[in-house]
Amino acid sequence: MPPRSARSHFPQHGTKPFMIDWSGYLSLILQGAVVTVQLTVMGSILALIVAFIAGLGRISRFAILRWLATAYIEFFRGTSIFVQLFFAYFVLPFMGISLTPLQAGVLALGLNVGAYAAEVVRGAILSVGREQYEACTALNLSRWQCMRKVILPQALLVMLPTFGNNAIELLKATSVVSLISLADMTFQANIVRSQTGSTLIPFATILFLYFVFALLISFGVRALERHMARGLDGVRT
């Protein structure tokens, strides 16, 4: 039995002995892990979509598209993810946009990581040599045909490893959504910590889980890369 404070004049609660139901609390952390995975997957999908839109926008022929894409990228890379989450969750409702915590989390994470990935898209496209564009012209392919059939397939391979890193960054950034009351893995670990009084066990557990997720992402990306690079060996120096 824990000691009672002799000086407290308020009634003491709870007469049951205090026992920790670890399997229950671990399953609580696993529920958090599900939220973390959801956020990572949906955030990555959103990031991928906006990355291509903004990345292609950056190299568009139209100044207005370039300008818009640059503004988006600089804004989201410039402000901290914390500020963005807070805006999505607490300030957008004042503008009449009320998102569920999950939506707000996905939105902020996706747009934030998407801004970084957009630069990856742009860089990869530019890394395909000018001579490939010239070969397209010599073969009379249109801009769009050239982009779709010749440039993007090559650029994709260049992007892939960095995309993997971006996805891991996104995974790690999900831990800050506890700020907007989203019950992700870190948040649940904190709950478990408050409820059980143990710090080491919940945090060691989630560190392990985060690392496993990160490894899964990098293995997945590497497998994809190998799959796509077949027959292309020796092309890039």
Added chain:
Amino acid sequence: MEWDWNFVWQIFPTLLQGVKITIIATLLGSVLAVFVGLAIALLRRSPNRLVSTTTGFIAEFIRGTPLLVQLYFIFYVLPDIGILLPPLVAGVIGLGLHYGTYTAEVYRAGIDNVPRGQWEAAKACNLTARQTWTRIILPQAIPPMMPALANYFIAMFKETPLLSAITVLELMNQAKSVANTYYRYIEPITLVGVFFLTISLISVVVLRWLEQRYGRIER
């Protein structure tokens, strides 16, 4: 909720206090990251397989897990084994270790990018290993790293709000504290956003300059 300029002026000095801590944490964290990164990069090149793989694993682990959880660990778990660090020190160590694993990659890429011909020419000139590193390889490897390193320092700067989890009163924590005192969120959070954006925009200019100054090396 309406925007209130009076309130903005009222809280401004408090937020500046937070800015100071944020900048101190970033600077100290950067210095640590530069050395941690170099250490990791060199240990990973060690001919001793045990040293190189262990370093590699630890670096991957630190890089693959959230800084927030690492900070909790350093601050709340380490005291159990007798390591009691003040909040700011714990925060700087967390930032330095975490970003050290990133800068290690920058070092590695920078060194790998020096063409093999330069190593060979150094050998043909009969330079020693030490002379080769200090006279030939590092002078060529480091300047192109500058933009990438600077990028990580900006990223680190934007992650300092995490330190509020270990009671460091940096900018975000000050803003929250102010907000909680007056029940007004829009102004402090917006100011924090503006502050980060300003620093970032300035750093974009600095980065461009770094890229121009150091980014390319003419061969």
Added chain:
Amino acid sequence: MAAPIIEIESISKSFGAFQVLDQLSMQVMPGEKLALIGPSGSGKTTILRILMTLERIDGGHIRIEGEELYHMSKNGGLAPADEKHLTKMRQKIGMVFQLFNLFPHMSVLDNVTLAPILTKGVSRADARKRAMELLDMVGMSAKADAMPSQLSGGQKQRVAIARALALSPKIMLFDEVTSALDPELVEEVLNVMRKLAAETDMTMLLVTHEMGFAHDFADRVLFFDRGRIVEEGKPDDIFRHPKQERTQTFLRKIIAAGHRV
């Protein structure tokens, strides 16, 4: 006498402050094989790139089969060519590059069939049939399913030639197509080009440092220096009895460097 297939009329081209071509004029007859030689930086590549519309001109006119390349008639007057006009004009011209510029992510066959399928709407089956004929001609049909990275330089260049031919252009441009190859591999590419010259009546413009080949291959040789044609004539005249001093020094240096003329 037939009308020229290419008429170049006092074109100019600068890169920044540097004038590469200066009021250059020349004509090419249908079926003619033309060799462009001259020192490095004299503008040979630039002319080919302009004909392929990879660079724009600053002034002057180019007509292909009598039709303006960089201008189009619009409301009675001449307007700068739009993409549609250029697309139409490019159908007449093919180009082979020094560094092959194959698409590394596609098989040899896909490299050759891509453009006909996309730009001419040829059916996949027809495109393949024609591609196999062309690959056969350049001696590469056995490697139709290989990826470019699995080929030697000479093989890559032969595929690049087949790819350019697949669009059946009337004019072929070759820019130092052998200079990136190992000496032993040069011959196989030159053989393909000899065959091409013998079997078709395509107009060909060739930039080369292989003086021996230029001599045997070309109907006419143009010697360039600093964006101007310094001397032109039959190969024998240019190589054996150059009139201009600039041509003489150039040829002397090339010979001293070990090249056969």
Added chain:
Amino acid sequence: MAAPIIEIESISKSFGAFQVLDQLSMQVMPGEKLALIGPSGSGKTTILRILMTLERIDGGHIRIEGEELYHMSKNGGLAPADEKHLTKMRQKIGMVFQLFNLFPHMSVLDNVTLAPILTKGVSRADARKRAMELLDMVGMSAKADAMPSQLSGGQKQRVAIARALALSPKIMLFDEVTSALDPELVEEVLNVMRKLAAETDMTMLLVTHEMGFAHDFADRVLFFDRGRIVEEGKPDDIFRHPKQERTQTFLRKIIAAGHRV
């Protein structure tokens, strides 16, 4: 007859499963000018790199001036050479690379003075004096303060030669030192090498595809194929009357590709 300066005794070298050199033996006399020719991949570069200690050998012995290169006597027996022994041996050898490998962050003069100052403890003033003489010899003294990026390929290569000479090696290795140059720039580098051959009694090993130059320059020509010496002899014999069929086909192809022999 004097003792050979280089003795190579049945050395072997593999990269993974691929055997580049197979029990190769050869000797070079002091002051001899040797040309190594042969098809791509035959192991010419590998031999030079092994002599420069850029690659290790798998088996066999190399002696420079009678002293083991990759072994050193220790406690009466032979032990693998350590870094100190290699450093001593490297003083006798200089190498010039195909791609120059100048240090891009240093001026021309610093490129040439760096090694003498660092490895021989020469004073800065003396090093500069000697460097200016060498730069003068290769015709580059006017560019002493230029950065490598401001030089043409031929100029870079001349600086690289001066840099290698600054350590006063007894043996100079040249690996296709002109093959990355524009044809017009080849001659200036070959001239420097001719001068070097005429003015010094250095031993020189030269890998080249410039058959004409090899012919004029070398005292002896070695023809390599697949890591073995197929034929060797005086230049006239090798180039005019090759005995081996492999040599004949090789030369025929090279000539067909337009190179003068």
Added chain:
Amino acid sequence: MPSTAQDDAKLEQLRAQGFARVAIANEPPYTAVAADGKVSGAAPDVARVIFQHLGVPDIVASISEYGAMIPGLQAGRFDVVTAGLFMKPERCAAVAYSEPVLCDAEALLVKKGNPKGFKSYGDIAKDTSATVGAPGGGTEEKLALEAGVPRDRVVVVPDGQSGLKMVQDGRIDAYSLPVLSINDLIKKANDPNLEVIAPVEGAPVYCDGAAFKKGDEALRDAFNVELAKLKKSGEFAKIIEPYGFSAAAAMSTTMEKLCAAK
């Protein structure tokens, strides 16, 4: 004027969706999360019963930082906060409170034997080397600041466990929370080297109430009606006393008094 529940559009909306969204804190015993993830604790239990009486079958609780509760309420993220958010004049200006629900005094968690001899926040202010921890935006932080403890000696601690750990590790000299929260912490910690000072001298007894958004007064009034019934029937005491709270304390004061208190 209290309006009737019938003409309250907000309540109608809650009835239609079948649940009310409540914000709770991660602070036992005000709120507790069981190993199965079920939310309990004194504050949500009361809210659940009252909403059931109002015809709203369930509550959906989200755990929130103290600092995020009022902005979340204002932003329409929650319908009500039931989290031990004590009534204070400034807060009363920001939200619409119900009548008192849970009352508690303040306590200090210190090392065994109270080495620095703290009895009040004023004692902490006087000792220039002393630091005190408190939740960000919480009552205790304000009390400490008002008692003259300078800002840099009031450490904002994210949650109770962290505060306890910091006292154990000697990072702070005292950690302040409501009495019951501290008791819950120390029970879980089972650490004989800690001691609770309760109540803190000079610190008022505070009561929380359910906090509604300004403008939802009608819903608040309906809530009050049911809360009064519950208090009267004795059911109220049955719900909160097992958690250690005193029903009598809550019934001895009113929202008006607490909000007016300085």
